[in-house]
Amino acid sequence: MTLDNLQDLSIFAKVVATGSQSAAARELDVSLAVVSKRLALLEKQLGVRLLNRTTRQQSLTEEGQLFYASCVRILAEVSEAETQLLLHRDSVSGVLRINAPNAFGRRHLVPLVTTFQARHPQLRVQLDLTDAVIDLVEGGVDVAIRFGSLPDSSLFARELAPNYRVLCASPDYIARRGLPQSPAELVQHDCILFGEQLVTEWQFHDESIKVHGNIVTNHGEAAHELALCGAGIVLKSIWDVGADLDSGQLIRVLPEHAIASAPLHAVYLHSRHLAPRVRQFVAFVSEQLQQAWRWDPAPKLRVAASGQNRRARVSGI
Template identity: 60%
Template sequence: MIDNLLELTVFARIVSAGSLSGAARELDLSLAVVSKRLSALETRLGVRLLQRTTRRQSLTEEGEAFHARCVRILAEVQEAEAAVSRSRDAVAGVLRVTAPRAFGRRRIAPLTVAFRLEHPGLSVHLTLTDALVDIVDEGVDLAIRFGSLADSSMIARSLAPNFRVLCAAPSYLARRGLPAEPVALASHDCIVFGEQPTREWHFQHAGEPVSVRVSPAFITNDGEAAHTLALAGGGIVQKSIWDVGDDLGSGRLVRVLPDYAIPAAPLQAVYANAQHLAPKVRRFVDFCAERLKDEWRWGT
C-alpha cells in the first residue's frame, strides 16, 4: 500500500513538473527511480498513462482520468495527515484522570474545572479512589498518586513533596498531654488510615531515623474520616499539610512533635508513555504542577 501511494505521488509529480527529470528533481529522487515507479504503476494498471517522446510527454485518455482521481486521493491523504497533526496538538477529547478521594475532591476536581475553562473542547472523566489503579488496564490517561512509584514501566513526574505532620485537637491534648518524643506515642490514642494502614510511624530527627509502633485507637480506610476523628479529639494523626494547614492556622489542630520530620510521600503524576504523551495529558500535568506548587509550603 505504501508503494502504491509513492507511485501515485510520482505520477502526479511527473504530470505537474512536465517531465520525468523535473519530477525527479522536485522529489529528490533519481531519474531511474522515477521511471521505475511509473513503469510499475502502468504495469499494475495494465494501461499506458503517458505518451512520451524525446521532446514532450502527454497524458493518454486513461492517464487523464486516472490523474484526476490521483490528485483527489493525494489531497485527501494530505488532509488526513493534517487532521491527525492538528488533533495531536489540540487539547481536546476525553481526559481520564484518577486521584485519591479526599485530595481529588478538594484539589484535583477544582483544577479540572479551571483547566477546562481554558480548553472547552475537553471532557474530563475523574475517578476518585484510594486504591492503586492499573492505568493501562483501566484506560486511564493519568493517575495522581502519593508515594513512590512501584511499577517501573510507568512514568512519574513529581508535582509536590507532600510534607506531613503529626497533629491533634486541643481538646485531646488538654486531656492527654503533649508527647515529648516519639516513643511516648505508644501510650497515646493514635489514628491510622489508608487502604493498608500501618502501625509503624517513621520520623527523622537530627539526621537519624526514628520509628515507633503505635496502638491505634481508630483505624479507617478514609483520610477525611481520620481528619474528622482528629478534629473531634479522637487522638493524634499523621496528615498532609494540604489537608490540615487551615486547621493548624486556626488552632483547630495543634502540631505534635514538630522537631521530628515525617518522611514525605511525594505527590506524583503517573502515566504510561512519555514519548507519545497526548497534549491534553502533558498540559494538564503542567497545569497541576504550577497550581499545586504552593500547597505544601505552610509550616515547612
C-alpha cells in the first residue's frame, strides 16, 4: 500500500492538531464534507481506523497515534525540502557548465567567468573551450557561447552583443602579395581556412567566392596565429582580431565588402525555468560584452536578387 496524496496526510494531521474536523475545515478553508470524505478514504486505504469519532469528541486510536507521529515527521520533511528548493531556486549556486570557442573564451569569457564566480562564491564553473560544436545534451552543457545563426530549432538562443566577421592579413603578407581590390581577386591569394576542407565559400553581398586554402586548420586560434605570421588571409570574428586591427598587427582586407553575419549567441536547451546560475550568467555576459563593444558597425549585407541570403550557421569561431 502506498500513499500518493500528501493532502490526505495534511488533513488528518490538521484534524488531530485542531481537535475536530470542523476546526480543521476552517483552517484549511475547505468544506467539512471534504475533510470527512478524505479521512474516510484515508482509513479505507490504510485498512485501519485512525480516529474514534462521536458527535462531541474525537480521540486517536492506537494505530492513529502511530500514524500521526509519522505524518508529522513526513510533512515536516516535505516542508523542509520545499524550503530548500525555494532557496536553491533563487540562489546562484551549484555547477555551471559552459562551452565556448577557444579564442573568444580565452580572451573575453575567462575574465567574465572569474568576476561572476567571485560574486557568487557558492557557484562552481566548468568551462570547456573548444572550436567544435558539441551536443548540449550529450555534453551536459548548461549554456554554450556560439557565433552564427541557430540551425537546431530545438535549442534556444539569446543574442549577447554585436558581432561581424572580417577578412584580415598581416602587414608582411600585404607587402608581399598586395591587397585584393575585389572579392573575386581572393582566388589569387593564400587563404587560411577553418575546418577540414581545402576549398570553401566566403559569402559577400550577393556573390559567393570559392576560395582555396593554402593552410587549413581545425583550431580557431591557430588560424589567427597563422595570419599574424603572414601565412595568408583569414576570416575571423571582430571579437577575435579587433585588438590586432587596432594595433596594426593585422590589416583589414576588403573592408567595404560586407560578409554574411555571425551573431554572438548564448545557446541553451530550455527558455523557461532556467536555473538562476544560467539566467544570471547570460544576463551578466550580455551586459559586459555590450559595454566592451568598441568597433564600428558592420556594412549592411545586401540580399541577392533572388531574395535568398545564406545564413551563417552556428560555429565555434
